[in-house]
Amino acid sequence: MPLILSNLAQFAIHITDTIMLGWYDVTALAASTIAGTMFFITFIVGAGFAQAVTPLVAAAAEENDDVQVRRVTRMGLWLSVFYGVAITIPFFWTEKILIAIGQDPAVAELAQIYLWIAIWQMVPALIVMVLKSFLAALEHTAIILWATGGAAVLNIFVNYALIFGNWGAPELGIRGAAIASLSVTAISVLILLIYTLRRLPQYQLFRNIWRSDRDVMARVFRVGWPIGLTSLAEGGLFSAAAVMMGWIGPIPLAAHGIAIQLSGLTFMVHIGFSQAATVRAGRALGRKDELALRRGGKTAIAMSACYALATSVVFVVFAEQLVGLFIDPDEPQRAALLEVGVSLIILSAVFQLVDGLQVMALGLLRGVQDTAVPMIMASFSYWGIGLPCSYVLAFPLGFGPAGLWAGLVVGLALAAVTLSWRFWGYAVYRATA
Template identity: 55%
Template sequence: MSTSMSYLGHARALLTLGVPLIGGHLAQFAIQATDTIMLGWYDVEALAAVVLAGSLFFTFFIMGSGFAFAVMPMVAAATENEEGDAHIRRVTRMGLWISLMYSALAMPIMIWSEPILLSIGQPPEIAQAASQYLSIAGWGMIPALGVMALKSYLSALEKADVVLWVTILAAVVNALVNYLLIFGSFGFPELGIRGAAIASVTVHVTSLVGLMLYAIRAFPQHELFVRFWRPDWVAFAQVFKLGWPISLTNLSEVGLFAFSAVMVGWLGTIPLAAHGIALQLASATFLVHLGLSNATTIRAGKAFGRGEVERLKRGAEVAIAMSILFAAITIAIFLTWPEELLSLFLDPDDPRKPEIIAIGVGLMAMAALFQLFDGGQVIAHGLLRGIQDTRVPMFMSAAAYWPVGITSGYLLGFTLGYGAIGVWAGLVFGLLVANVLLMWRFWRRSLPRLQAQAA
């Protein structure tokens, strides 16, 4: 295609790729929500244990997924240059290799997690139940990271619709197995928290098998699993070099939100409840920006592979504009109907509801600002990953999330006494700084360098 592709053409291409990716993220969100709801019905202590266990699992999972994310821009670039099918096979296979190796390192922590949970001050009964869950669910780390690598591979080949349908299937399987094994329905044993863990592993294995079968059938020329055991240390090093900064960036962002919950928890149960609800709403809408970011990575990777800098620049402008447009819609909704949105998560007869909503309305105002800056920084990450620029953005993000975000959140929330709203204002400030730094990196450093190389 010509490098003079119109803005409308870029928008259409971005949405064609982005909508299935957004749907896939929302389906994954539905899996987590189903676990929370069903265990909440079963037993409150089981719910608390799985929330704790899920946080530990997710922290290690999102860190390991950086290597899977690295596959996406590398495959996208390879589709548009002379490296072609051979390089696609090499980087995808080594992405799977690194994911497997990382899983092997993380597994002991999952299986023997109780001492770790006790050491960070968790109640013994909750730590024991969480460890019981992780001793089973931890085995899901292996297929879960394999799924992430194959999702990146297929998405970069513009088969995001398959990723969507596999994730929807996984959500259905998860709900069914949860229902059968948590509650002991239809003659199955009532396993409670262990049933939820078995459901989790079942979902990951089902997804992995489905994606493997599709990849073999749809792209036989890649021979992805033929002589899979053969190492390719050059491709291994390329994936590792691009992936480890993404892993640490993911870890620093997850840590930012985890520690914000700890700080709000210091303020008491009611602020923490309001924080949890507002964060759920902000997370659900953030998934739209994340899907756009993934699509942006692929589109940028293709332009990068072709050496078409003007196409890359125009595509970047469209992606940013689309993120801002969605953020504007979300801001309007969050500011217009905050009480109605918060009430969806609360028992109408709960006597604490007015207090939770009073705090939550302020947090929803912060969440509105959140949308603009969080969306901007994740789009910037998508652009930079597309052109395989990850190391400097890692340092920029870490500095914005922690020294800026956490410190300002503590100062505003506790030193100046603004409470939970102050903590969230710190998050907003950290994301704003990340947005500015990452956009500056793309527009003032990376893009001019590519333009100079193309001249």
């Protein structure tokens, strides 16, 4: 539960930006959608190294190997920082890149303004991910919730001040949203560092922080890079969808941003279940306990499926009300945004079911440190099947935004089936042999 709530709190930071920028200006909303997508897909690649820390630390902790816990976490931090520094360079040409791929020049200009500030958030955000993975693997999840929840609340107040110019602050619009996100990420790093040093001194986490450990680094890299590329494949699928939606027009792109935010909000619960499944699978792996691995997998998938069914019903029944939350009642283009947004929200009801199942399978596979083959399966499902279906349905067949989202559902459904087969048909036996 703390993992689920902390994921919701983390997402609240992003959804706050979307809601407030939607109230501020539709063009700013479209720009934050495309800019946020670009930031996210680069971030999740580096986050693969952080996510590799969870199963490796969980297995080491089950074996009472405190030294290995420290080494794995330290090398996860190294790899994350190296990646975070290197990936910032292309973002200084955001506007030119977006115009080259067919985005509206006004949207591209605002997106560049946002990213020139937000990019400095990359390294701190990756450090936060490593520390959260370390703490989750050791089942210290309450601090993750409190730190992330506090950051989400602070983000609301900073956004309100800087986007609109309230409480004597300057009106910075999209710049204010970027500054708010950067500030709360820096504060999150400090909170998690202080907690780790004070509550878990036995691991001496930052002892010899500059000392390299090639074997452990190689292991973290070997488990982490497929996780990062799998996340890139999925995140890239949604980024490509955002680009194609931009080809249709600013209104569909803004509606897509709203639908993605709502789907992403509910998806955070599935992520929490998946993270818990990774920890339990990692500990079962450390004990070579096949029964615990099977029971944990069945329980996590069943809980995720029940939640997906419930949220699907809510999306269908309250589609118009949910979309309306993101749009100023006096916005001249409100009716057009509602029409497109409602159709996408109804499709996302089906989306919830397949997306939840595929992320649960990925979490269980990561727990048993099986990441390379699942990366291939997921990437083919997303890009070999899902994206072509989206393009064909949206453009040649003329179904527009709804067709684009239907293609995403097809790709995620194939991923859910193949990844589930990989876990139950192969990984369980291999992990406990």
